[in-house]
Amino acid sequence: MIYYLKKAIDYFALLLFCTFLTQCGIAQQKNEKPRILISSDIGGTDPDDFQSMIHLLMYADQFQIEGLVSSPFGNGTKENFLDMINLYEKDLPQLSKHSKEFPSPNSLRSITKQGAKYEAPYKGFNTTTEGSDWIVKCAKKKSDKPLWVLVWGGIEDVAQALHDAPEIKENIKVYWIGGPNKKWSINAYTYIAENHPDLWMIEANATYRGWFIDNDSPKNITGEAYYGNYINGRGSMGKDFIKYYDGHIKMGDTPSLVYVMNGDPNDPTGESWGGKFTPIKRSSRTVFQHNSTRTDTVPAYGILEWKFKGPELAIPKDSVCFKLEIAKQIWPGYYLGDGIYAVRYSSKKPETGSYVTISNIPELNGQTGQYTSIVPWPGKPGPNDYLLGDNWYSDVTDNDLFIDDQQGAKTISKYRKAFLLDWAKRWEWLKK
Template sequence: MSTLNSYHQIFGDAVRATGAQSNTEMMRLLPIMTISMALLACVPALSFAEPKQRLIVLTDIEADPDDSQSLVRLLLYANQIDIEGIVATTSTHQKSRVAPESIHAIIDAYGRVQPQLLKHEPGFPKPARLKAVVRSGRQLYGMLGVGDGKDSPGSDAIIKALEKNDTRPLWVAVWGGANTLAQALYRIGRDRTPEQAAHLVSKLRVYTISDQDDSGIWMRTRFPELFYIVSPGGYGNGTWTGMHTIEPGFDSTEVSNDWIATNIQQGHGPLGAIYPDVSFSVEGDTPSFLSLIPNGLNAPEHPDWGGWGGRYELYTPALETTDPKGFTGNVPLLQEPRAIWTNAVDTYTPMVNSDYFRSVRAHDKVFTGYRTTIMRWRKDFQNDFAARMDWTTKPYKEANHPPVVKLGHSDRLTIKSGENFVMSAAGSSDPDGDSLSYLWFQYPEAGSYREPIKLGYAENHHTVSGQAPVVTKTETAHFIVKVVDKGRPALTRYRRVIVTLVPSAP
């Protein structure tokens, strides 16, 4: 379809979305809608090529089977994330040993399916390249492993990655203890000039699964500018628990043992077979890299925008709000000295399928909390995991692949108070030829304007309209279009549209 015809289609949908009941009403709306569409037509759709995120993982693998589970999943995205290191570490649950051999065993299983994965998407690295970046930290617990003479291949690898001539930030996902990262920072602080150290620290992005040794609070105190995502305190305070939390009324099918056995472990080749049964929780470490996956929703540099790995806000949490009497694995709990990226609250009403008429309706229950910031996407990212596991054994034509979401306009719109605006994903497609479903919704917590903005027409149509509220200062409102194919498992991709609301001229 030509660009002009596309805009004609969007225009027609937009006019109908306003609720015009007659030709007279449509003619009255024509000047407004024509101007709106002309403005949109002048703005080219942004290209949607996201740079790969760089990642080093610190894992206390073998302290709990969930590290092995998370590593299996991570390797299925090894073509979309630049994995620059996988470091075996200690933690409060495994204080005096590291297990790099378990990392190698999982990479070996990946190696047996890597040629098959390449039939579905390019870029999956050879197993030898992944094995070459496996390292170990010190077999010491917490701050006992930080200081002069405490370097390790793992801490050296972090410093080398930071000094690499690469403008992209370096993410460090901490699944266990963080002392290998702390040692790298100790060396940087000791051996570099203040300017050099500040530059290297500015490249770091840290996401830890709670504090599993006593080095986390040291880093956050010693390096106040360090970008740090964490839910400090008791594990019950962890946003990451939304990965596996079971709440009454919330569909948790995709984290059940039966679902895991059917969709991941059994009949899915050597990589699925090495995925262990749940002992404590399902993949508690996985949220640390979920938001690095390019899916149209995730925005790693903006934790407050929300994504598959949760949503976080920058503030200094009070000690009494961090579950101080909960389980911490005997890691000392202290008052945070400065603002960190930590727990944020979403209010979420799931949409459920309708048997007749409009295909979806709002659930009769609303879910609120910090776990909700992950739970709300769980069905989507679990189905994505299952589809990629299918790729390890199925030919392209027998597997499902995610849809491609295309906006008919920029993903940044500026609208004056009271003006109408239109958003469309009518040009979206599916590589397998599957039928697509659409869902548009506002994400109030991600923007500065928190009041609901009603979207006209049907929220499950590819094109919707809205009217900007009256504002007295510039505000932002985030809208998400969720596009789901009808393959099995159903796969989801998104686009985020940020609308800047500006006051009308006096």
């Protein structure tokens, strides 16, 4: 009798141990979700962030979403995030039938924060925001996994967070959709490249364009056809989608998200839905002490900086004193002190551009010039380049991976069919 009782106890102990291992395995599996924080200019000048947000919410069960930060530019605020979460809440019952891992709407609302509303001044940082402070707090959480900071707009809040708490570099990995965002965020970017070159960074200036360049896509998944074939009539988010580009697929920021969904995100040189990248050791910077001409050739996506001499003024450094106009768009110019004034710019594509300065200061008014930007980036080394660390990556330079003049775009477009059809399956979940 004692023998059988002992056997029963041993069996029960083994059963408990196996249950413990199973639960640990489940916990470990749940913990494998990538930790992500989104910094977005949703509601700003480009409506594609709304499309990308819908995509994120439809895959929210695959991530540990720790922050949604509203960053510049335009008139966007965190309310635009909240509006999308409201739509998600309406569709959640349908989504939850297929996965129990979708986060609650209230949990998403609680991590939605307001970041910077304006571009950084010449020094590259300004004051702490709710958003930049949240980046710091999330980065400092105890975890054996990195925090993926996916930047869909201006990089001001990341720059501010790094200024306020540079130690967070040990815990974050940044994937930034650059190009036009770099153009508007040039001062914040310059601060990061100069002061935090050891940041782990993917700077995608052109690769992301492979997400929305059809490039001989099958007819059923072209940007124009996809809405009618897979989105129309599917849920509240599907009903909302038509508001942005009339439903035409763009979602230029989504490559940062699918980068951590597919492939090995710790290896930017490998294959991924979010692109393939190459290490770069410098960030191109050209400084003109005079007006440039079209014969001045610079790398596209590089930092262009013009410095002008003028009167010595009794005003604080970083004061805006003039404007630079390129293609009917305006960039602020700053007083550096000692009669020196400066403005920065970055071309979002290869181009021959013309500029003119506008100011109430006679010496700074009506300065004109041109420049010619070319690919590949980062181009030939220059004396003013910023030297980068071992973990800064950008668009691959192989000629056969360009789409027209868009560097590296084929590393994403080659997977266009796979990721769009995968998304189509999730749209089917919302079909009643």
